[in-house]
Amino acid sequence: MIEVQEQFGMLRPIKDSELELMLSWRNAPAVRENMYTTHEISLAEHRAWWERAESSDRQRYFMYEFQGQPLGIVGFTDLDRENRNSSWAFYASPNAPKGTGSRMEILALDYAFNEFGLHKLCCEVLGFNTPVIKLHEKFGFKVEGILRDQYHREGTFIDIYRLGLLASEWTEVRNVMITKLSRISKG
Template sequence: MLEFNGDKLRPMKASDLSMVLEWRNHEAVRKNMYTDHVISEEEHLSWFQRTSSDNTIKHFIFESQGKPIGFVSFSQIDEANKRAHWAFYSGDLSTKGLGSRMEFLALTYAFDELRLNKLCCEVLGFNQPVVKFHQKFGFEIEGSLKQHHIKDGAAHDVILLAFYKDKWPHVKKTHLEKVKNV
């Protein structure tokens, strides 16, 4: 379990399934995901069973002050090449600043716990606010996959982003200084 300033990442449990399914099926979350249909309980349970037994995938619940409010996932964890992919979404779409807090803990886990060299993510091209959000944290655009994903009958680009461990000490220090000054 990873904790900072009242926030924590804890491993997802089977008892979290209905809560995570509710978050995942929220229209505001679905519209920015590859899989955007309403996910059934059966499909969700199958996903959890399949991914829970895969040691290259880690699912976490983000909690603040003991209240679960988000989901963070690492996939394609490659220990030999020291890289992984990650994604997250909030179950609380009304509270400002949750994304930054989730991203900080995700980076802490990636670089302080997993000891990665590179953390990757993918964002649908029309979701420029999230691309810019990741860039504010230090993610770099590595490229794009043109017309890579069909959504609502239209082909969309996928933006490939990465964060490298050499940036982590500066980003970590900057974030810690911001928290001290709040």
């Protein structure tokens, strides 16, 4: 796991001094567009959410850092230690370099299955966000269901893709993904 961190970055606790940076990324139009909550979040609303998140044992959020620079957020929600599953999501800084999402995903999956000891990791993606659905599938996620017309936004109903990945499936594709990303990083 250490060699992966050295090559792809690291997940670390979010500092209170980074809450405004985190909020600026979350409020970026390209990020909001792909979230359930699309309004511009106020600092007070963000701080109240952060206080609830930090006090919950069912949520964990991390800053993604690459080459000493904070570049994104990885969050685990609905952590169920008894059933060993969780949901997760991530978003990157609008100025993050190409490949940031893939580097974040490798670290998040390693964290989920090695640190949390999860059996299964899930996520939901709005149906129009095809690049993220395909990204997750590259990492071994399977589409477990499509919730048709599940989400309503601005007069339109949107499908929600529910994806899942088992620890054993991550083990099967992990080294292949690390090798692929290593080549891309060097090239």
